[in-house]
Amino acid sequence: MDAFASDWLNLALRWIHVTVGIAWIGTSFFFIWLENHLRPPIEHREGVHGEVWMVHGGGFYQLQKFLVAPPRLPPDLHWFKWEAYATWISGFLLLCLIYFAGASAYLVKPGIGLAPWLGVVIALAVLVLAWILYDAACRRLQGRNDLMVGALVFVWTVAVAWGLSQVFTGRATYILVGAMLGTIMAANVLMVIIPNQRLIVGGMLEGRPPDAAMAVLGAQSKQRSFHNNYLTLPVLFTMISNHYPGTFGHGWNWAVLAGLFAIGILVRHYFNLRNRGRNRPWLIPAAAAALVALAVSARPERPAAPAAGGQVAFNDVEAVVQRRCAGCHAARPSHEGFDAPPKGVVLETAAAIAAQAPAIYAQAVATEAMPLGNVTEMTVDERALLGRWIAQGARLP
Template structure:
């Protein structure tokens, strides 16, 4: 009954998290796009304090966006705040990681031979990891490094690389990749909570009191917003990474997730520059080459299990003995593994025919990457993986 309720709760929270993230990231991308596309306004607008404007046709109508140097002569009666999308995304994301990973730490968060020996320690490590990354970012953004975009980007890449290495040695690979995504998402939401919204409140208070707005604080808030823009593509990749063991289950998974993040952030840089009227297509060439090299390197360096030369000697009975011991408790019509009310991905492995139908997938996640069973909770040995792989070889 508990597993059944957790499944529905996970679905509801994941749905909310996805909707909130679409609203937040879409809003973030939109406003950065507007900022980058602002053009010098006509003089009559400049006389009213308008810094720039951009015109858009959408939904059967023409829209005008304009940005003031400070504020309009008369403040509007209704001023919309773009913040609840961020808060809802973070809160629903934290609830989701709690429902899926923290409430089922022994199944999803821990590895059987890892350095963390109990579920409560794993949960504490997860919470500490997220808080530490946000704290280190908040320290880093207050250093002189922030004055140089390239230097700060390098510092962030190094921080995330170290964080990823730690995460992949603390948690199960899939949980490690998700925690990297959660850490970056927490940084982004922290930018809104700790920097952007307080700066906006100070801005409005100064206007209400007839004082010059704190320009330095407003520019710092804009910098945080720009950082969020570059984090957008990496965080999306990390949040869907749980579907791709080819990344997180690699022996160098901790390096792959950061490398993909850096490449995607650099691709984002191209579009930001283009929206400012600066075309640098060589960035996309570099991105494409780097992506191909990374994929090739990941393939060449992937860890593999040496398969038996006597593949034809492995019988269906031997193979099913391995599957029954290590796979069928989850991949059954009615799973017996606690925490599961339905077979993962709808895959049932009750007989040889069903195993043959998904043999390529099993070869990837159970034999080559050794990701399954989750956290190797059943203690699947290398010899058993070789037996299973030898049988799959001839299918």
């Protein structure tokens, strides 16, 4: 596929992915909000567990929840599943288009000798294995220790992030961890929530009254839905993480990811508590303080300028940029797969290189996020040279 077609396919898939993702996460947030705002019904009705009254768009809404199922089914029953399926499918296609098709540049860390096809196999295995282990933990601990399941998922996620960071680029590691959690969320809908709901509805259509077995199915579905709710903010971060090389390009990128995930979970927990009437206002300042502390601890040290007589010659800097960067960052890129310079950045003149010095430092010196996947094999000494030149004021000849 040529670069032009790939670019437009990327655009279409990403647009779809974001659109259906908003729909899925929106319904997830709404139903958790609804669950946490249920109050005893004003008027008694058989089987009603709770209700909530709302006003929106000039009208009033009364929503009621039946603990197991209503005495009879309404003619129109709305299911919420396609938002989850479409989000996962579009995300997986994006993963295939960018990271699997371009595994040598975007997926596999250079210099470790891992074949690109094997990197793809490892990535797919992680997605499948994550669901198998998570599902087994949920079934074994169902109704006994949901907190334990959450802790296991978090530890597993951090361990996977560390392992992937050893063989994959930082950018790919973050995306794959997000894909792993997204797979768990979508599989919860496909493999547990919807099948359980179908069994409940099927029993009612056969004329069987709601019983304890239906209550167990409902509890299982609620557990998985609740887990999905806590995973949303971490997954949302991974979806935008490729814009922040200071995170995925860090030497301890897996630990940075773990910290960001913990902060996201804390924020989600605050809103869940607040919706249940248990306001804990200190949680938000605590999350903000944790984010600041994480940013400070992840900040790279700016290289000190060398002693007198160690001035870096711009000709040496220009040579590194032309050798390692200009294949992509040129008016007419020579690197395969690029019809235009990424983000419109062209590094073909001395003035352009000096103007981009802060970005060069952030992405090529401090985080090693660029060159992408280090496909041009920029060396440690070359990065240090660029860092010293920038520390000296990015002077031109």
